[in-house]
Amino acid sequence: MVGQKCLSLIDSRLRLAKGQKLPFGGVHVSLIGDFSQLAPVGDIALYAPNPSEQLALKGSILYTTLFTKSFHLKVVHRRRREEDNLRSILASASNGALSVAEWELLIARSEGYLSEEEQQQFMDATYLFSERKKAKHIGSGASRASSDEAMGLAAIVRICRGARVMITRNLSTPLGLVNGAVGIVEDIVWGDDGSPNVILVSLPNYCGETLWRTEPRKDHPDGIPIVPITPVTVFFEHSNKTLSRTQFPVCLAWALTIHKAQSLTMDKIKLGLGPREFSFGLTFVALSRVRSLDDIMLVEQLDYQRVSGLGGNEDIDADRRRRYF
Numbered sequence: 001m002v003g004q005k006c007l008s009l010i011d012s013r014l015r016l017a018k019g020q021k022l023p024f025g026g027v028h029v030s031l032i033g034d035f036s037q038l039a040p041v042g043d044i045a046l047y048a049p050n051p052s053e054q055l056a057l058k059g060s061i062l063y064t065t066l067f068t069k070s071f072h073l074k075v076v077h078r079r080r081r082e083e084d085n086l087r088s089i090l091a092s093a094s095n096g097a098l099s100v101a102e103w104e105l106l107i108a109r110s111e112g113y114l115s116e117e118e119q120q121q122f123m124d125a126t127y128l129f130s131e132r133k134k135a136k137h138i139g140s141g142a143s144r145a146s147s148d149e150a151m152g153l154a155a156i157v158r159i160c161r162g163a164r165v166m167i168t169r170n171l172s173t174p175l176g177l178v179n180g181a182v183g184i185v186e187d188i189v190w191g192d193d194g195s196p197n198v199i200l201v202s203l204p205n206y207c208g209e210t211l212w213r214t215e216p217r218k219d220h221p222d223g224i225p226i227v228p229i230t231p232v233t234v235f236f237e238h239s240n241k242t243l244s245r246t247q248f249p250v251c252l253a254w255a256l257t258i259h260k261a262q263s264l265t266m267d268k269i270k271l272g273l274g275p276r277e278f279s280f281g282l283t284f285v286a287l288s289r290v291r292s293l294d295d296i297m298l299v300e301q302l303d304y305q306r307v308s309g310l311g312g313n314e315d316i317d318a319d320r321r322r323r324y325f
Contacts, residue, residue, distance in 0.1 A: 001033060001262075003043025004051055004059030009237070011062055023066055031067055035316045036094040037288075038262055038281040047319035070323040086293045093284040098307040106287075106307070110298040111270075122268050122297045126182070127255035128286055130274030153234055153247040159185055165201060166253035169232065175208035177227065180264040182253050186214065186226050199229045199248055258286045266290055272300035277310045284310075 002010075011024050018025030031046075039045040044056045046063045085105050092098045098106070111119065159165060163185045171177035183203035191197040202214050202224040213223030233246040251260075259279075261269075266289045273283060290296055 001037060001040040002031065002046065003040035004046055004048065004056040004063065005043045005053070006040070006059070007046065007062055008055050008059035011058070023062060029066075035313075035319070036281055036284045038259055038279055038285050041259060045315070047313075047315045049315060049318075064322070068323065070320075086287070086290075089293070090284060090288055093287060093307070093310060096310045098304075098310075100304060103302075103304045103307055105293065106296075107298065107302055109293060109296045110302070114297060119297070122270055125268040125270050125297065126253055126261075126266060127270045127272070127299065128258055128261055128289065129255060129272045130258055130278070130282060130286075153232070153245045153249060154251055155245070155247075157248050157250060159188070159199065159248075159250070159252065161185055161187060164253045165199075165250040166256070167201075167203075167229070167249055168251055169249040171229075171232075171249065172208070176203065176205040177208075180266075181205055183224075183227075186212075189228075196248075197230070199250065200226050201229050201250070202226045258282055261285070261289055264289055266295075268295045268297070270297050270299045272298070273302060273306060274300070275306065277306075280311060280313050283307060 010029075014025035014027050015021060015023075016025075018027065020026045035045075035047060044051050044053070044059075046059070048060070051057050051060050085102075089098060089102045089106060092102055107113070153168070165183060165185055167177060167181045167183075168179055170179050181203055183201040183206075185199060186202050187200040188196050189198035189200065200212070203226075204220065204224050206225040206227050208225075208227075210225040210227060212226035214220070214226060216223050229248060229250060231246050231248050233244055235242060235244045237243075262285050269286075269289055271286055273286060277283060287296070
């Protein structure tokens, strides 16, 4: 999600690129999103009042003075049309509490309640949990920057042959090399200096040309395309400095935090919501990663108390009134 500081930086870059003093360099800008989701990591939510940092204050002024009209899109495309139960649960999660009936629908997706055949469908599903139990850097402090600050590149990537990985940047959208694409590491190509140069990843959703494929597998009679993934370099701002990081744009994908999974659409998930809603939007984001309630398998106990008081956000409500009424 774009935050106040990010919006301010976008404004500055567009003014510089266009050579204009007008906001955003005179470029028309539309903001699209859902404030029911988690607030931006390392930034301040657009709707937050009275930011103390100068960069955030500029972004807040831009947001409140220029973005005064909103359009409410009511058709949900991510979920299947017939999946009214999940829509109802998401609407309630967005409003701060699930009903007892909705909670019962959700816990019916607990691992112990599913048949062996249903559990088998989640054999390769990614785990989503609420909390988490080496790159080349240029600039002092670059190695300490988070992957969010470094545009999706982790400071350290630990992988091996057979590891399940997720691409963390959009490398080629038309070919399916997008943020969230999941595959298996088939091999690693090493350089003369002993460092890895290329990671060979089999990606089922890749739709471009390839020199290699895996052996034929179920649902892939011609084998799965194997794609070479090379390091990328990004430049970013951290502690008022311009730094860079060169790294493979992948991370391990057997399990992800709910924060990390935000923006992804996943086929199936094995979900643990944790004991509490420590961040507004946590439950909503977790449940909205899939298209159907049948695509969720709960792997942790979920008491009604956990989902009956998800809380609200007065700042979001105030911002909504500003834009809609």
